[in-house]
Amino acid sequence: MKQISISDAEWQVMNIVWDGQPLTSQEIVARLSDQTDWATPTIKTMLHRLVKKEVLTFEEQGNRYVYRSRVKRSACVKQASRAFLERVFDSEPAPLLAHFMQTTKLSAEEIAELRRILDDKER
Structure with a gap:
């Protein structure tokens, strides 16, 4: 897996996707609205960023975008754990x-x- 840097906010988005995929952008916005005070444009910007990072993929279904993860949660956890170990505990x-x-x-x-x-x- 290529090196992927996911921000704390992006982890929240990805956890929603991993737990319920496939999800429309509206479903993701609704689930995140229960947990955060983020505006819809903020969430859609994060979805776009995650697609650019090749962590998410989407397909258009009519006038809706349906998102799925391109990477497994376990792979991201492994990578983030390794980075944390290196950064904080000198490996x-x-x-x-x-x-x-x-x-x-x-x-x-x-x-x-x-x-x-x-x-x-x-x-």
Whole structure:
């Protein structure tokens, strides 16, 4: 996957699309209006930007635009996670994990899952 930079606002748009695609621009505007105070032209500008970044694709159906993602959410999460690790923790995963373990309240189930993941990594 080519390097894609998605802003925080664009992540909100993409999460709406990933959760409900295919969606018309009107449906995207309506769903974002429930979560944000963005004006319709602002949302349509973000849709246009995401199409230019090749993250979204659209097709015209009559007088409507229907949007779908061109990339999987997991691919974007992986890329954003890697960029965050490089930028904030100098590409060192152990300090990142230690920070989150020390500053986040975890349930017993989450702790067990983390142990399982670490055990699998150790093998």
